[in-house]
Structures are given as C-alpha cells and as structure tokens.
Amino acid sequence: MIEEEKKHKARLDFHSKWEYSPAPESSDHIQLKEQYELFINGAFVAPEQGEYFDTINPAKEEKLSSVALATEADIDKAVKSARNAYKKYWSKLSNRDRGKYIFRIARLIQERAREFAVIESLDGGKPIRESRDVDIPLAAAHFFYYAGWADKLKYAFPGRDPKPLGVAGQIIPWNFPLLMAAWKIAPALATGNTVVIKPAETTPLTALKLAEIIQEADLPPGVVNIVTGAGKTGEAIVQHPDVNKIAFTGSTQVGKIIQKSLAGTDKKYSLELGGKGANIIYEDAAIDQAVEGIINAIFFNQGHVCCAGSRLFVQESVADEVISKLKDRMDTLIVGDPLDKNTDIGAINSKAQLNKINELIESGLNEGAEIYQLECDLPGQGYWCRPTLFQEVSQSHRIVQEEIFGPVLTIQTFRTPEEVIKKANNTPYGLSGGIWTDKGSKIFQTGSKLRAGVVWSNTFNKFDATSPFGGYKESGMGREGGLHGLLPYLELQ
Amino acid sequence: MSSIDLTLPDLNKTVPIDQIGVEERVARLNSRSIKKKSKVEALKLALNMVDLTTLEGMDSPGKVRQLCNKAKRPLPGHPDIPQVAAVCVYPSMVKIAKNSLKETDIHVASVATAFPSGMAPFQVKIDEVKFALDEGADEIDMVISRGKFLSGEYKYVADEIAQIKETCGEKHLKVILETGELQTLDNVRKASDIAMYSGADFIKTSTGKVKPAATMPVTLVMLEAIRDFYFKNGHKVGMKPAGGIRDAKTALKYLVMVKETLGAEWLNNDYFRFGASSLANDLLMQIIKQETGVYQSGDYFSID
Numbered sequence: 003m004i005e006e007e008k009k010h011k012a013r014l015d016f017h018s019k020w021e022y023s024p025a026p027e028s029s030d031h032i033q034l035k036e037q038y039e040l041f042i043n044g045a046f047v048a049p050e051q052g053e054y055f056d057t058i059n060p061a062k063e064e065k066l067s068s069v070a071l072a073t074e075a076d077i078d079k080a081v082k083s084a085r086n087a088y089k090k091y092w093s094k095l096s097n098r099d100r101g102k103y104i105f106r107i108a109r110l111i112q113e114r115a116r117e118f119a120v121i122e123s124l125d126g127g128k129p130i131r132e133s134r135d136v137d138i139p140l141a142a143a144h145f146f147y148y149a150g151w152a153d154k155l156k157y158a159f160p161g162r163d164p165k166p167l168g169v170a171g172q173i174i175p176w177n178f179p180l181l182m183a184a185w186k187i188a189p190a191l192a193t194g195n196t197v198v199i200k201p202a203e204t205t206p207l208t209a210l211k212l213a214e215i216i217q218e219a220d221l222p223p224g225v226v227n228i229v230t231g232a233g234k235t236g237e238a239i240v241q242h243p244d245v246n247k248i249a250f251t252g253s254t255q256v257g258k259i260i261q262k263s264l265a266g267t268d269k270k271y272s273l274e275l276g277g278k279g280a281n282i283i284y285e286d287a288a289i290d291q292a293v294e295g296i297i298n299a300i301f302f303n304q305g306h307v308c309c310a311g312s313r314l315f316v317q318e319s320v321a322d323e324v325i326s327k328l329k330d331r332m333d334t335l336i337v338g339d340p341l342d343k344n345t346d347i348g349a350i351n352s353k354a355q356l357n358k359i360n361e362l363i364e365s366g367l368n369e370g371a372e373i374y375q376l377e378c379d380l381p382g383q384g385y386w387c388r389p390t391l392f393q394e395v396s397q398s399h400r401i402v403q404e405e406i407f408g409p410v411l412t413i414q415t416f417r418t419p420e421e422v423i424k425k426a427n428n429t430p431y432g433l434s435g436g437i438w439t440d441k442g443s444k445i446f447q448t449g450s451k452l453r454a455g456v457v458w459s460n461t462f463n464k465f466d467a468t469s470p471f472g473g474y475k476e477s478g479m480g481r482e483g484g485l486h487g488l489l490p491y492l493e494l495q
Numbered sequence: 496m497s498s499i500d501l502t503l504p505d506l507n508k509t510v511p512i513d514q515i516g517v518e519e520r521v522a523r524l525n526s527r528s529i530k531k532k533s534k535v536e537a538l539k540l541a542l543n544m545v546d547l548t549t550l551e552g553m554d555s556p557g558k559v560r561q562l563c564n565k566a567k568r569p570l571p572g573h574p575d576i577p578q579v580a581a582v583c584v585y586p587s588m589v590k591i592a593k594n595s596l597k598e599t600d601i602h603v604a605s606v607a608t609a610f611p612s613g614m615a616p617f618q619v620k621i622d623e624v625k626f627a628l629d630e631g632a633d634e635i636d637m638v639i640s641r642g643k644f645l646s647g648e649y650k651y652v653a654d655e656i657a658q659i660k661e662t663c664g665e666k667h668l669k670v671i672l673e674t675g676e677l678q679t680l681d682n683v684r685k686a687s688d689i690a691m692y693s694g695a696d697f698i699k700t701s702t703g704k705v706k707p708a709a710t711m712p713v714t715l716v717m718l719e720a721i722r723d724f725y726f727k728n729g730h731k732v733g734m735k736p737a738g739g740i741r742d743a744k745t746a747l748k749y750l751v752m753v754k755e756t757l758g759a760e761w762l763n764n765d766y767f768r769f770g771a772s773s774l775a776n777d778l779l780m781q782i783i784k785q786e787t788g789v790y791q792s793g794d795y796f797s798i799d
Contacts, residue, residue: 014722019759020536020750025528131526290719291516326726334755343528440511460513 016333025343027130029120034207038069040076040230041213043083044223050075055232057206060127061340061349061384069206072229077198077238080227084169084196085244087224092196093166095222101152104191106219107212108145111138111184114215118180118208123340125207126179127349127385128303130341140465141184144483147467148188151488155193158485163495166194167270168246170491171239174209175252176202176351177306177407183209185482186249187226193491195247196225198239203232204352237263245269249490251308254405254431254476272480272490274308274472276405277433280426281311281462282416282448285319287438291460293327296411299436299462301335301389304347305409306355308477309434311462313402315422318415325393325413332376332389339381347409350385359387359408366392366401371412397428405431419444423451432474436462455481501728503692506649510688510723512680512716521711527751534747535785541746542569542778543577544764545771546604546735549584550611550703559588561799563595570779570796579775580764581634585610586627593631604634604669608659611673611702613638617655624662634667635659638702641676644686652686653693660694669697669735674713675705683713687720697733699770708738709770714749718756731760737770743781746774 037054039046053071058064072080092100111118115138122133155164170190174182179201190197201209213228229235233256240248240260247270250260254276264271281299283292299311316324340348350356367373372394380386390410395402402412416422426435435454437445445459455473458464465471470486472478480490529537547566549558559582566579581602582592592603605627609615615623624635637659643651660668670690674683690698698717701708714736721732734753740746746769753761761767776796784790 014758015760016755016758019762020533020540020754022527022529023531023533025530135526286511288511288513288516291513291520294516294520343526440513460516461519 014330014333022336022344024339026339027120027123027134027341027343029124029341032117032120032124034067034121036067038067038206038210038230040070040072040080041210041216041226041228042076042080042224043087043227044217044221046213049073050079055203057125057204059124060204060351061381063383063385066125067207069210069230072200072231072235072238074238076229077235077242080198080229081169081171081242081244083224084198084227087222088168088196091222092225093194097153097155097194100191100194101149103219103221104145104149104152104188107215108142108149110215110219111142111145111212114211115139115142118211120341121207121211122180123348126176126205127340127351129345129348130343131345132303137178137181140467141181143467144181144184144188148192148487151189152192155488155492158488159492159494164193164488164492165495167491167493168195169244170195170197170247170249171242171245172197172199172249173236173239173252174199174201176205177303177308179205180208180212182251183212185251189482189487190249190491191225193488195491198227198229198245200229200231200236200239203230206230240264247271247491249480250274257478270490272472272482273478274480274482275433275476275478276407276431277308277310277473277477278313278403278405278429278431279309279311279434279436279454280313280315280422280452281436282422282426282438283314283316283320283324284437284439284441284444285317286440286444287320288440288460289320289323289327292438293324293331295436295438295460295462296324296328297331297335300411301347301409302463304350304387306351306407307463308405309456309463309471311434311436312406312411313426314411314413315416315426316413318417321415325391328391329374332391335376335389337376337378337380337386337388347389350387350408353385355407356385356387359406359410362401362404362406362408363390363410366395366399369399369401371395371399371401397425403429419448423448427451427453430476433477434458501692503653504688506653506685506689509681510684512684514680514712517680517712517715521715521752524752524755525711525748529747529751535782537747537750538743538778538782538785539577540762541743541750541769542775542782543580544768545579545775545778546581546583546737546768547579547775548582548703548737548770548772550606554585554588556588556591559584559591560595563592563601565775565797565799566596566601567599569775570783576779576782580768583636583770586623586630586632589627589630589632602633603631604636605630605632606636606638606702608637610636610638610671611704613640614642620655621658621662624659628663628666632666634669635663636669636671636699638671638673639686639690641673644677644682649685649689653689656690656693656695667696668694669699669733670695671699671702671737673702673705674700674710675707680712680716683716684720687717688724691720691724691732695732697735697768699735699737701736701738701770703738703770709736709740711748711752715752715756718753722757731766733766733768734761735768735770740769740771741773742777743774746778
C-alpha cells in the first residue's frame with residue numbers, strides 16, 4: 003500500500019531540459035496618448051474639474067497614460083448628449099441602418115485586433131494568448147451577433163412590439179475590459195438605445211481606443227459616450243435622473259448598493275455580479291481532460307473571472323489521481339510577462355486586488371487549510387500571485403465561501419451526487435458550475451439541480467455571443483448574450 | 496522488464512477519453528511559440544529522434560544504402576548537426592542497412608509481423624521477427640492485429656504482443672497500433688494499454704500506409720496512457736508518432752506536447768522517435784536558416 007502510494011506520487015520533471023526562449027509580442031506599434039479625455043457627444047473633451055488619474059501596467063508598475071476623471075457635471079453632460087442623440091438620430095434611424103453601424107464597429111475591432119490585444123495585456127496584465135485568442139475575437143463576435151439582431155427584433159419576440167428604453171448607463175469591470183464593453187454596448191445599440199458607459203479605473207485604455215473606433219465608424223455624436231473614473235463616477239451615472247436603464251457588472255457588494263439606490267425609481271437594471279462556481283469531477287470522467295478543465299476553470303485570466311470554477315469537488319475514489327495530475331499540470335504553467343506569447347498566467351490586475359487575494363490566502367492558512375503553490379520565479383516588479391491550491395477545507399472556510407477573484411482553488415472531496423449538489427448549492431452565489439462525467443444522464447441529473455445560471459459539462463469557461471449568461475441568487479439578475487440579452491434593453495409592448 | 500510483474504487490467508472497461516477536450520488541449524499546446532535558442536535546440540533534438548524510413552515495395556539495396564549514408568551524415572560539412580536515431584526498413588533489407596551502419600550508434604529498426612496489415616498466421620509473424628533479428632535488427636516495429644482488436648479479442652492481441660516481445664528478448668519492440676483503423680480515441684487508449692501491459696518498449700501510431708497516420712490528438716492520448724502506465728508501474732515506455740509529420744514546425748509541436756505531458760525524461764531518442772522520411776530535410780533546412788538567417792535552396796540538401 004505504501005509502495006503503491008509512492009508510485010502514485012512519482013512526479014514528472016518538466017524543467018531540466020529545453021526551456022522556451024522568451025517570445026514577446028511586440029508593442030512597438032502601439033500608440034498611446036499621454037493623456038486621455040472623456041468621449042462625449044462624439045468628441046474627446048476635457049473633464050469639467052480638470053482632474054486626471056494614472057492608469058498603470060500592473061506587470062511593471064509603470065504609468066501608461068493619464069485618464070480624465072469624470073465628475074457629476076461631466077456625467078450630466080454625457081447623459082444629455084446621449085438623450086439628445088437618442089431623440090435626434092438614433093431613434094429615427096431605420097433598424098437596418100442601425101445594424102450597419104454596429105457591423106462597422108465589429109469589423110473595425112477585427113481590423114485592429116492585434117493593437118487591442120496588446121493594449122489589453124499592457125493595461126490589465128492578462129496574458130497575450132488570452133487577449134489575442136479570447137477577449138478581442140469574442141468582443142468582435144458580440145458586435146457582429148447583435149448587429150444581426152438590429153433589424154430582426156420583431157422576429158425575436160413574435161407578436162410583441164419591442165421598444166428601446168432610451169439612455170442606458172453602463173458600468174463595467176476590469177477583468178475583461180473590451181469584452182465587457184462589447185457585452186454592454188452591442189445589445190444596447192442593437193435595440194435602439196444610446197449609451198453612457200464607464201470602464202473600470204484600472205483598465206480604461208481599450209474602451210478609450212473603442213471610442214476612436216466609434217468616431218471612425220462615424221456613429222452619430224452622442225450615441226455612445228465613454229466616461230472614465232472610479233466609484234464616484236459610477237455612482238453619478240446610477241443616480242442620474244435621466245438614465246432609463248442601468249447595466250452593471252462587478253462585485254456583489256457594489257451590486258447591492260446599486261440595487262438599493264435604484265429601489266423606488268422606474269429605472270430598469272441588470273446586474274452581473276460575483277460567483278463561487280462549483281466544478282464537480284465524477285469518478286467516471288475523462289480524468290486528463292477534466293484536469294485541463296480545472297486549469298481553465300480557475301487559472302484563466304489569473305482567476306479574475308466571476309464565473310471561475312473556484313470550488314473544486316472531486317469524487318473521493320479519484321481524488322488522489324486528480325490532485326496529483328493537477329499539480330503536475332500546474333507545474334507546466336508559465337507565470338510572467340503578459341506580453342510573452344507563452345505566458346499562461348499574467349499579472350494581478352492591481353495592487354488592491356493582490357492585497358485582497360493575499361489576505362484571503364492568509365485566512366485560509368489561519369483556518370488550517372493545507373496550501374500548495376506553484377514554485378516558480380516571479381518578476382521583481384509588478385503584482386503577481388502564484389497559482390494556489392487549498393486542500394483540507396470545508397464549507398465553513400472563508401476561502402470556500404468568499405469570492406477570491408484570483409488564482410486560488412479550494413478542493414473538497416465527495417462520495418455521492420446528493421452530497422455534492424448540496425455543497426455546490428450551499429453558497430449565496432449562483433453564477434456558474436461545471437460537471438465532468440462520461441455519462442450523459444448524470445450531466446442532466448446533476449445539472450438540473452445546480453442553482454447556477456451557467457452550467458458547463460465536460461468543459462468550463464466557454465463563452466459565445468449566442469449563449470445567454472447571467473446569475474441566480476446573489477450573482478445577479480438579467481441575462482447578457484443571445485436572444486435573452488436583448489430583453490434588458492427593451493420594453494415589450 | 497521481466498522483473499516487473501504486470502497484470503493486464505480489465506480490458507472490457509474503457510478509460511474514458513473526451514475527444515473535444517483532447518483537441519482543445521492540443522490547440523493550447525500548439526499555441527506555444529518556440530523562438531531563438533529554444534528553436535535551434537529543438538530542431539537538433541528532433542533530428543536526433545528521427546527514424547529515417549523507407550518501406551516501399553520497390554526498395555533496393557542501393558536505396559537502403561543511400562538512406563544509411565544520409566543517416567550518418569545528414570548534412571556534410573556540419574559536424575555539429577546530430578545523426579538520426581535509426582533507419583527503419585523491411586526485414587529483407589536489414590542486413591544491408593546493418594552493414595552500412597556498422598561502427599555507428601545508429602540503430603536498424605525492422606518492421607515485421609506481416610507489416611502493414613498484420614494479416615498472416617501467427618507462426619509466420621514469429622518467424623519474420625526471428626529472421627529480422629538474425630539479420631541484425633536492433634529494434635522491431637510490429638503491427639497489432641486490428642481485426643482481432645475491433646472484434647473485442649483483446650486477449651489475443653495482448654498474447655500476440657507478449658510472445659513477440661519474448662522473441663525479441665532485450666531488443667526493443669515498438670508496437671504499431673495503426674490508430675487510423677482504430678478510429679476512436681477510446682480505442683487508441685485501450686490499444687496503448689494492451690501494448691504496454693504486454694511488454695512494448697515503444698508504442699507507435701501508424702504504419703504510414705493508412706490515412707490518417709499520426710495526428711496530434713492521437714499522440715496526446717498515447718502520451719497520457721504512457722504517463723498513467725508510468726505512474727502505476729514506474730516503467731517508462733517510449734512513443735513514436737509515424738507518418739504525416741513532414742515539416743519542422745509540426746515536429747516542434749510534437750516536442751512541446753512531449754515536454755508538457757511527460758517532461759524532460761522523454762525528450763531523447765530512447766523514449767521518443769519520429770517515424771518519417773521527408774522530415775529530416777526540413778529540419779536541416781530550418782537549422783541552417785537559424786544559423787545563417789536565410790533559407791537555402793532545397794538543392795543544397797541531399798534527397799537520399
């Protein structure tokens with residue numbers, strides 16, 4: 003038995019021969035301005051109070067640019083321009099012509115995909131492999147998809163008369179900056195609304211580049227307004243009396259504040275909030291592919307993913323095998339320069355986020371969980387976190403309950419489907435879940451009992467413009483993507 | 496090998512393999528970017544793993560001797576360029592190859608067991624293996640009985656491999672699964688397990704006579720089978736994708752897959768080989784490109 007265990011723990015050597023040379027994506031062609039203004043009424047304008055803040059490269063802690071800080075007066079200006087554009091141009095255009103503008107944005111994003119990918123990685127710290135292969139293509143796909151809906155809204159809701167709401171105020175997070183802008187802007191425009199959108203304060207640059215594209219696409223002035231700033235700026239959008247709809251993606255904590263402040267108003271809202279996704283591995287799963295799925299579920303985008311599979315549940319009979327293989331697979335992950343094409347895990351988005359992750363890792367240790375971290379060299383500068391596993395945890399650990407939003411996975415074992423479904427649902431969140439088994443019926447049995455908006459089977463973190471996405475419980479309300487994603491921006495008469 | 500007691504697992508149970516997951520993993524491995532120093536290192540490593548192969552009905556002693564010369568001196572005037580691992584021929588050509596390669600470390604591998612179909616009586620297969628060994632073969636590349644495998648006679652397939660291995664003794668046995676005929680990845684996994692538990696030193700994808708020959712998903716499944724076998728029994732089995740790997744770029748992708756699935760201990764020609772004929776020249780061309788910065792005409796590389 004002891005001999006057997008020893009064999010099982012035989013580890014592979016991934017490093018003593020043939021290391022990959024650096025393969026950096028060039029950033030020479032990137033042109034960033036020293037200072038970015040607010041994009042209001044089709045033009046870049048200075049903020050009323052003349053204040054700016056820095057946006058930095060989290061992999062180097064170097065300033066990239068300074069960005070205008072929008073205050074209430076600026077938001078008022080932006081909302082007025084959006085209202086004016088709605089009345090004067092956007093609601094008067096034929097549906098088909100509206101679609102043409104959105105198609106134009108989609109094509110321009112594709113044409114400048116490489117530039118967008120590099121800026122996304124510079125500003126946000128995510129590996130170029132992901133910004134190039136996931137973020138930017140998906141952002142373009144969202145515009146293409148919703149452009150197609152613009153003149154078919156009546157077919158989407160047969161027998162109903164879909165009407166736009168007016169001005170949509172949108173607040174997006176820092177984990178997928180351009181992609182989230184696309185998720186918000188594309189359906190709003192397709193349904194005939196105009197937009198005031200605020201990117202996150204740590205990652206405003208691709209949204210501001212998108213402003214350039216919107217100018218280039220010759221959208222009527224004021225149809226899309228892009229304002230930069232932090233929490234206060236967002237608050238000004240939420241509270242502006244002439245906004246008809248609020249769309250927010252971010253933390254559950256802020257989502258609750260928004261929901262409170264909107265209570266009693268006639269503003270529509272959709273919220274896409276936090277998550278603590280359960281990733282369930284049954285013993286009859288294809289183990290090697292499941293291990294890869296665990297990696298994609300938790301280490302994609304440094305774990306800065308609201309639908310991350312951050313709670314792993316493994317059936318007891320295969321737990322040793324899965325965990326040992328998971329550790330081997332982690333050993334092949336490359337952590338470092340986000341612009342290197344071979345990097346798997348880039349920089350943590352901000353100092354504040356790194357502190358939060360570290361605080362939760364600390365709490366895991368204090369509560370007696372067993373930690374395993376990838377041993378690797380980390381760059382001297384910048385914000386980094388080693389891919390981390392926690393075993394010996396239970397539902398009562400903080401790291402099992404709270405969203406960490408970093409590359410930190412908790413691992414629990416289970417014996418029966420009933421047990422794992424109970425534990426998977428034992429969370430205030432309900433955004434995502436994953437089920438790994440070779441047996442189709444088991445997928446449906448478990449999947450129908452998971453209280454989560456998105457359930458993947460034998461895969462994880464798969465996104466498509468045609469598929470609705472959103473949460474149960476404290477993970478949010480409303481759906482984005484697909485036909486369902488039109489609804490939050492329409493009144494059906 | 497004989498010191499390890501290997502009990503054949505229950506072959507009616509299938510190790511589940513998820514094809515889509517395998518393809519996604521392959522796509523991710525293919526996104527690795529191999530540049531500069533690591534590229535040169537890999538190109539040379541790949542060349543050193545090639546089994547230069549000629550398996551044609553029209554093979555002649557002259558053709559085999561040409562191939563052996565190529566194996567010894569892939570690119571005359573460049574002593575830093577490594578030799579290939581082996582020359583792979585039909586049994587009737589083993590003696591000629593052996594003579595041409597004496598005083599080198601290059602092995603002579605012989606296909607046997609009624610290659611490529613395997614459709615011959617068992618005794619004939621044994622005799623053919625014995626013949627190839629008597630002629631001086633260092634390695635035997637056998638084919639499994641796919642017909643028996645597909646009809647569920649796993650035990651027959653296993654016994655056949657075990658007896659051929661017994662005939663081979665210390666000489667290396669490569670077991671060709673002919674994955675193009677097995678079709679599903681579940682079957683590839685099962686055949687890999689049967690071969691390894693029956694004594695294979697190497698498992699090999701294809702004869703090169705059936706399409707598709709080696710593919711990356713199939714190779715990944717076989718590498719993962721080797722990994723599980725190693726974890727379970729502590730015994731390292733080698734891997735040989737064969738057929739269809741024609742250019743250096745593809746070869747490097749295979750090496751990435753080996754590196755990230757099995758690690759450094761498999762990155763040598765004791766545990767990994769390419770069965771290929773035209774690959775060697777593309778590797779040479781790329782090595783010279785890396786050294787000089789420009790591509791040379793194909794006419795500068797011998798076509799043997």
